[in-house]
Amino acid sequence: MIKIENLSKVYGEGENKVIALDNISFEQKEQEKFIAIIGKSGSGKSTLLNIIGALEKATFGDVQIDSVNILALNEKERAVFRSKKIGYIFQAFYLESEFSVLENVELPLLIAGVNKKDREIKAKEYITKLGLESKIYEKVKNLSGGQKQRVAIARALVKEPSVLLADEPTGNLDSTNGQEVMQILKKIAESGRTVLLVTHNIQDAQIADKIIELQDGKISN
Ligand SMILES: Nc1ncnc2c1ncn2[C@@H]1O[C@H](COP(=O)(O)OP(=O)(O)O)[C@@H](O)[C@H]1O
Numbered sequence: 001m002i003k004i005e006n007l008s009k010v011y012g013e014g015e016n017k018v019i020a021l022d023n024i025s026f027e028q029k030e031q032e033k034f035i036a037i038i039g040k041s042g043s044g045k046s047t048l049l050n051i052i053g054a055l056e057k058a059t060f061g062d063v064q065i066d067s068v069n070i071l072a073l074n075e076k077e078r079a080v081f082r083s084k085k086i087g088y089i090f091q092a093f094y095l096e097s098e099f100s101v102l103e104n105v106e107l108p109l110l111i112a113g114v115n116k117k118d119r120e121i122k123a124k125e126y127i128t129k130l131g132l133e134s135k136i137y138e139k140v141k142n143l144s145g146g147q148k149q150r151v152a153i154a155r156a157l158v159k160e161p162s163v164l165l166a167d168e169p170t171g172n173l174d175s176t177n178g179q180e181v182m183q184i185l186k187k188i189a190e191s192g193r194t195v196l197l198v199t200h201n202i203q204d205a206q207i208a209d210k211i212i213e214l215q216d217g218k219i220s221n
């Protein structure tokens with residue numbers, strides 16, 4: 001569960017000062033597993049996601065995830081938190097294109113020191129869930145955009161995070177593949193994980209349980 005209080009993020013100073021997030025507060029309710037964050041380019045969507053994912057530090061405020069105040073963590077604790085609690089997918093996929101599907105999905109487990117046998121079992125479970133079993137030994141560079149995003153989702157889920165962050169995950173996909181990814185995200189939320197989707201596609205946002213609209217770093221709805 002996510003709880004945010006008086007969160008602000010300021011980049012730069014003096015003339016270059018940008019207030020990316022301006023005193024944001026919200027609390028996720030039990031039934032709100034799928035939350036969409038919408039807003040124009042530059043409104044602070046990615047900044048908010050990156051702070052929740054402990055990739056960036058806030059300037060001010062409180063962010064609690066599963067009752068842990070992530071802004072109070074030191075560098076090492078943040079890395080552990082990220083690795084245990086957070087899955088992340090992006091518009092640009094960020095996969096290893098020369099690696100196979102299996103190797104990509106195994107990677108977070110390899111980094112976490114899981115042995116080969118257990119890595120394979122877990123990776124194959126998620127590859128199958130994402131409907132990619134026929135592509136398991138294929139190099140990622142040979143896959144379509146929709147398939148790549150499914151690999152990225154499998155990789156994000158393989159460590160069973162409680163929160164999945166998705167930054168414009170359909171931005172590089174045609175509408176058919178985009179809708180397929182949206183349905184997958186919806187199922188993930190229904191399975192009990194929190195899904196936080198950043199999008200500027202209002203249609204995509206409609207399937208969420210809650211929509212947060214950002215405007216100039218403030219919640220406007
Ligand atoms: N690393 C950074 N350094 C300086 N300014 C930044 C940085 N990241 C984002 N910004 C600024 O913060 C504001 C919000 O950016 P961002 O969160 O990326 O918006 P969105 O994802 O909604 O397009 C923008 O004005 C952007 O230029």
Ligand SMILES: [Mg+2]
Pocket residue numbers: 045046047
């Ligand atoms: Mg962005």
